[in-house]
Amino acid sequence: MARSSTALVLVLSFVLMIAFADVAQGYNKLRPQDCKPRCTYRCSATSHKKPCMFFCQKCCAKCLCVPAGVYGNKQSCACYNNWKTQEGKPKCP
Numbered sequence: 001m002a003r004s005s006t007a008l009v010l011v012l013s014f015v016l017m018i019a020f021a022d023v024a025q026g027y028n029k030l031r032p033q034d035c036k037p038r039c040t041y042r043c044s045a046t047s048h049k050k051p052c053m054f055f056c057q058k059c060c061a062k063c064l065c066v067p068a069g070v071y072g073n074k075q076s077c078a079c080y081n082n083w084k085t086q087e088g089k090p091k092c093p
Contacts, residue, residue, distance in 0.1 A: 035060035043093060045070040052093045059083060059092035 030038065035057050043052035060066050063079035074081035074092070083091045 030060065030064045030066065032061060032064070035064075035066065038066040042066050042070060046093070055091060056093050063092075 039053055039056035039060055042056050043049050046052045056066065059080050062083070063077060065077035065080050067073040067075075067077045067080060074090070080092045081090075085091050
């Protein structure tokens, strides 16, 4: 009896972890057609709009996420934040 209740608690805990992970990631999940407007805003404050838009859209297509604001906040989108160039610099604006 104790073994089955322990197993049930473990299974429920695992299901809850998966559910909360999906909710946390789903907060930043975009559809591909959402990338251009988000990147337009993300790149609105830079003087290098063309390269910013190119890399932002490339990053958004891969990560389906664009951080909020025009600068920073990359921690809200791990994939976007962790994608680096060969030199180790951030790939995504």
